Amino acid sequence: MGHRARTRRAVLTxxxxxxxxxxxxxxxxxxxxxxxxRAPQHTPTPTPTAPPAPAPAVAGSxxxxxxxxxxxxxxxxxxxxxxVVYAEQVEGGLSRLMAVYATRLxxxxxxxxxxxxxxxxxxxxxxRPTLAxxxxxxxxxxxxxxxxxxxxxxxxxxxxxYRGAGRAAPHNLYLxxxxxxxxxxxxxxxxxxxSYGPAPSGGTPTTSRTVRYPAARFTFTWSAGRxxxxxAMDGTPTVTTDSGRVVAATVVVQHVRIHSSRYHDxxxxxxxxxxxxxxxxxxxxxxxxxxxxxxxxxxxxGGTTFTAADGSRMNFADGPVWVVFAPAP
Numbered sequence: 001m002g003h004r005a006r007t008r009r010a011v012l013t014x015x016x017x018x019x020x021x022x023x024x025x026x027x028x029x030x031x032x033x034x035x036x037x038r039a040p041q042h043t044p045t046p047t048p049t050a051p052p053a054p055a056p057a058v059a060g061s062x063x064x065x066x067x068x069x070x071x072x073x074x075x076x077x078x079x080x081x082x083x084v085v086y087a088e089q090v091e092g093g094l095s096r097l098m099a100v101y102a103t104r105l106x107x108x109x110x111x112x113x114x115x116x117x118x119x120x121x122x123x124x125x126x127x128r129p130t131l132a133x134x135x136x137x138x139x140x141x142x143x144x145x146x147x148x149x150x151x152x153x154x155x156x157x158x159x160x161x162y163r164g165a166g167r168a169a170p171h172n173l174y175l176x177x178x179x180x181x182x183x184x185x186x187x188x189x190x191x192x193x194x195s196y197g198p199a200p201s202g203g204t205p206t207t208s209r210t211v212r213y214p215a216a217r218f219t220f221t222w223s224a225g226r227x228x229x230x231x232a233m234d235g236t237p238t239v240t241t242d243s244g245r246v247v248a249a250t251v252v253v254q255h256v257r258i259h260s261s262r263y264h265d266x267x268x269x270x271x272x273x274x275x276x277x278x279x280x281x282x283x284x285x286x287x288x289x290x291x292x293x294x295x296x297x298x299x300x301x302g303g304t305t306f307t308a309a310d311g312s313r314m315n316f317a318d319g320p321v322w323v324v325f326a327p328a329p
Contacts, residue, residue, distance in 0.1 A: 060127055060185050060186070060188060060189045061126065061127050061128050061129050061130060061150070061185055061189055062083075062100050062101060062102040062126055062129050062130070062185055062189040062190060063100070063101045063102075063105065063129070063130045063132065063177055063180060063181050064098055064099070064100050064101075064119075064123055064126075064129050064130065064131050064132070065078075065098070065099050065101070065109045065110075065112060065131075065132040065133075065175060065177075066096060066097070066098055066112060066113050066114065066115055066119070066131075066132070066133040066134070067079060067096070067097040067098070067099055067109065067110065067111065067112065067113065068096065068097075068110075068111040068112070068113040068170075068171055069095060069096060069097050069233055070094060070171070071234065071236075072167070072168070072171045073111045073113075073167075073171040074233075074236070074238075074239075075238075075239045075240055075241050076110065076111065076238075076240055076241070077106070077108045077109060077110050077111075077174065077240055077241045077242055078099070078106035078107075078108055078109035078110065078177075078240065078242060079097070079099055079109075079238070079240050079246055080106075080240045080242070080243035080244070080246050080247075080320075081101065081104050081105070081106040081243065082099035082100060082101055082320060083100055083101060083102050083103055083187070083190055083320060083321070084099070084100040084190065084192060084194075084320070084321045084322075084323065085097055085098070085099050085100070085248075085320065085321070085322045085323070086098045086099075086100070086122065086323050086325065087211075087218060087322065087323070087324040087325065088116070088118065088119075088272075088274050088325050089213045089214075089216075089258055089272045089274065089325065089327075090116060090271065090272060091270070091271055091272070092214075092215055093213050093214025093215035093216065094213070094215050094216050095213050095216040095218070095233075096113060096116070098119060098122070100126075100129075100190070101177065101181075101184065102184060102185050102186060102187055102189040102190045103184055103186065103187050104184050105177040105178060105181060105183070105184050106177065106242060106243075107176070107177075107178075107242070108174050108175065108176060108177075108242070109132070109174065109175045109177055110164070110173060110174030110175055111164075111167070111170075111171045111172060111173055111174060112132060112133065112134045112161070112173045112174065112175050113133070113134050113170065113173075114133055114134050114135045114136050114137075115131065115133040115135075115136045115140070115144060116136070116140075116261075116271055116273075117140055117143065117261050117262075117271065117273055118261070118272075118273045118274040118275070118276065119131070120143065120144065120147045120149070121275075121276055121277060121300050122274075122276045123147070123149055124147075124148065124300040124301060125191055125192060125193070125297075125300070125301070125302060125303045125304070126149075126189065126190075126191055126192075127189070127191060128148055128149055128150060129149050129150070130149070130150040130152055130180050130181060131144075131149050131150065131151050131152065132152050132153075132160070132175050132177075132180060133151070133153055134153060134154065134170065134173050135153055135154075135155075137271070152180050154173070157179065157180060159179055160175055160176050160177075160179035160180050161173060161174065161175055161176075162174055162176070191303050192303045192304060193297070193302065193303020193304045193305045194303070194304070194306070194316050194321060195305070195306070195313045195314065195315050195316065196315055196316050196317070196318055197315035197316075198315060199286055199287050199289070199291070199315060199317070200291060200308045200310065200312055200314065200315065201310075202291070202309070202310075203287075203289030203290060203291045204289060204290045204291075205288060205289055205290075206222065206285060206288065206289055206290040207221065207222050207288070208220065208221045208222070209251065209253070209283075209285055209290065211253055211324045211326050216233070216234060217233070217234055217235070218231070218232070218233055218322075218324055219231075219232040219233075219235070220232075220248065220251045220285060220322070222285075222288045223247065224288065226245075226247050227249075227287075228247035228248055228249050228317075228319060228320075229247065229248045229249075229250075229251050229285060229322075230245060230246075230247055231245075231246040231247065231248060231322065247319075247320070248319070248320050248321065248322040249286065249316070249317040249318060249319025249320055249321065250284065250285065250286045250316040250317045250319070250320075250321045250322070251284070251285040251286075251321075251322045251324070252282055252283070252284055252285075252306070252316075252321065252322070252323045252324070253282060253283040253284075253285075253324050253326050254276075254280070254282045254295055254304075254323055254324065254325055254326065255280045255281045255282060255326050255327070255328040255329065256274055256275050256276060256278070256280060256325050256326070256327070256328055257274075257275040257278070257280075257327075257328055258272050258273065258274050258275070258325070258327045258328075259272070259273055259275075260272065260273065261273035274325045276297060276304070276325070277297050277298070277299065277300050278296075278297065279294065279295060279296040279297070279298075280294065280295055280328055281293075281294055281295075281328070282294060282295045282306055284306060284314055284316070286316060286317040287317060291308060291309070291314065292308075292309045293306045293307060293308055293309070293314045294306070294307050295307075
């Protein structure tokens with residue numbers, strides 16, 4: 001082969017190699033580009049989004065707090081300052097409390113626990129109340145968001161809540177009520193339909209009354225010295241960390257229909273739904289006596305009236321009222 005031929009062949013070989021190398025490098029860069037698309041570089045760090053500020057409280061609206069009362073949650077805090085305490089049955093036959101505050105706000109309330117569907121019906125009797133709760137079943141949250149109330153969970157109002165020391169979660173979440181309500185709205189906010197005044201004639205002398213759920217029970221024992229009913233739960237006296245023994249001036253055993261709701265807990269247990277609209281029988285304890293009564297709440301927007309056996313309005317004693325929702329016989 002001549003010198004000129006060999007030179008042309010070398011040039012052609014070099015060109016092929018250069019072309020091959022260029023294609024290879026281009027393919028390699030394209031592959032790395034796809035990897036970079038999956039993991040973008042130089043993405044600015046998003047600015048943390050602050051939780052929404054608590055909605056302003058409505059004048060004349062009470063504060064309702066869902067309170068835990070299993071043994072691990074006791075003793076509770078702030079329960080003795082409530083104007084009304086509702087006891088309801090929840091999953092597994094246990095119970096939970098909802099304390100309503102209107103005439104005074106304690107410094108702290110808790111432990112705070114989750115809300116239930118029937119709470120919304122119960123709270124509808126108040127004018128846009130503030131509901132403090134730790135959360136709810138995720139399918140229930142939109143319903144809470146549409147309810148005529150001011151829902152304030154730790155997600156919405158983190159500055160109002162804190163975790164207490166010495167207890168394991170979830171029994172250690174507490175609320176500073178003053179960070180949700182600047183001041184107590186007053187007794188006029190208790191649009192429960194309750195009537196207060198002298199006791200009716202008659203009644204049966206009673207020293208103690210127990211209401212049982214499948215896995216919980218409440219006992220109320222008359223104390224002449226305290227002029228009220230000493231509260232006990234599951235056989236243990238109910239005390240608070242801030243005000244000692246809990247005493248109710250009036251206890252209402254309200255017989256209602258309790259059935260399964262459409263919601264359930266993580267274990268698959270359906271949440272009981274307590275119907276507080278309608279009518280039925282009741283028992284009212286006051287002044288060391290028990291009075292047969294009936295209750296009526298025709299619409300969710302109204303309160304509940306209680307009538308004595310003789311047809312007169314059933315008056316409650318001045319002071320805290322405990323309402324225990326008991327299954328209708």
